[in-house]
Amino acid sequence: GNSVTQMEGPVTLSEEAFLTINCTYTATGYPSLFWYVQYPGEGLQLLLKATKADDKGSNKGFEATYRKETTSFHLEKGSVQVSDSAVYFCALQTGGSEKLVFGKGTKLTVNP
Amino acid sequence: EPEVTQTPSHQVTQMGQEVILRCVPISNHLYFYWYRQILGQKVEFLVSFYNNEISEKSEIFDDQFSVERPDGSNFTLKIRSTKLEDSAMYFCASSTLGVLSYEQYFGPGTRLTVT
Numbered sequence: 001g002n003s004v005t006q007m008e009g010p011v012t013l014s015e016e017a018f019l020t021i022n023c024t025y026t027a028t029g030y031p032s033l034f035w036y037v038q039y040p041g042e043g044l045q046l047l048l049k050a051t052k053a054d055d056k057g058s059n060k061g062f063e064a065t066y067r068k069e070t071t072s073f074h075l076e077k078g079s080v081q082v083s084d085s086a087v088y089f090c091a092l093q094t095g096g097s098e099k100l101v102f103g104k105g106t107k108l109t110v111n112p
Numbered sequence: 113e114p115e116v117t118q119t120p121s122h123q124v125t126q127m128g129q130e131v132i133l134r135c136v137p138i139s140n141h142l143y144f145y146w147y148r149q150i151l152g153q154k155v156e157f158l159v160s161f162y163n164n165e166i167s168e169k170s171e172i173f174d175d176q177f178s179v180e181r182p183d184g185s186n187f188t189l190k191i192r193s194t195k196l197e198d199s200a201m202y203f204c205a206s207s208t209l210g211v212l213s214y215e216q217y218f219g220p221g222t223r224l225t226v227t
Contacts, residue, residue, distance in 0.1 A: 043221065
């Protein structure tokens with residue numbers, strides 16, 4: 001079946017550090033890929049998405065590239081801020097299905 | 113900015129009791145979803161709902177669960193006889209369309225604790 005594996009957290013960084021959160025997937029067909037973020041006390045919010053191979057999703061300084069050859073969609077940010085502290089979820093959706101398939105989530109804490 | 117709301121934020125119930133979790137989706141959205149996350153585990157899809165009927169459901173969504181849109185604004189998840197293993201965070205979501213990667217907007221969740 002379809003699944004998403006993302007790196008175990010928690011991740012703790014200092015402000016302005018480089019962030020990578022790894023995400024790999026298993027899917028039949030060609031899924032769309034997503035990163036969702038959950039800030040404390042809030043719902044999951046779409047951060048970025050990519051719908052086909054080699055697409056790069058980007059938003060708020062975060063980027064992720066859809067790599068079909070390595071079945072990966074790693075999240076990166078060049079310089080994190082304290083306000084980026086949240087839980088990050090990688091997810092996929094396959095054609096013809098409405099459901100999102102999520103990874104476990106990675107908690108990021110950024111210290112000043 | 114429109115948002116999905118959920119009530120209550122935390123529900124404690126005894127095993128065997130019925131619970132109803134409530135959600136108000138974004139007003140012009142047509143697809144509605146429930147997901148859950150057991151502590152330490154993945155967010156799991158439960159069910160999607162469109163045009164007043166279930167359009168897709170997971171293996172988790174058995175006869176103990178039901179969904180309803182009782183009026184033009186609310187979307188509810190009912191668990192008929194709760195079990196300890198139903199303890200989880202339940203997220204409601206809505207979207208304008210179901211497939212083709214349309215964004216699903218999530219509520220803040222209801223934490224259900226079954227004792």
